[in-house]
Amino acid sequence: MTQPSFAGRAVTRLFVVLNTIVLLTACGSRQPAAPQAEPAAASARNTVVMPAIAYGTTAKGLQLSKKDDPCDVPASLQQAVQDQLIAPYEYLLPARSPGTDGAPVLKIEITDILANAGGLYGGPKIVQLRGTLERSGEPPAGFTAQRQMFIYFGVPRSTCSMVGVVTYALGGDIANWLQKPTNGATLGEF
Structure with missing residues (x-):
């Protein structure tokens, strides 16, 4: 039995590495965090309350639902906001509590999702949102947001990993x- 050449071994190693990358990418790298108890340091000044993210109606009048969302955008979006909060906000909670009465409430509605086009090698992945921040003693402030991602060449990515990149940016x-x-703000890429 002959040994494979150096080039043959290098090609085999490269094949194994590329398959591992594709497998890890297809599995996604961000999982929603498990709900945690309210931190003892949470207060109305350092907390944002964000109730469950709702599915809204598209510009064409279609009502979105969980069946339109194979990637669980609400969970990844909630985690993305929580991961990127900037002082003075340190905590993101699903509901007010006695220690956080008066904290601002951020309501978010998904107004469009395009997550099924293009397969592993591309096609747009788009998420659109509408949000309102309610603060005591101030008028509500609203925003619209949109982000998208395209991949045409290179290492293939799964649809949900691409949507995860989009929601993290949002x-x-x-x-x-x-x-x-500011009321009427436009966030992301339009």
């Missing part, structure tokens, strides 16, 4: 907007 947009919430 989470950063929202966290930045919370610093100076």
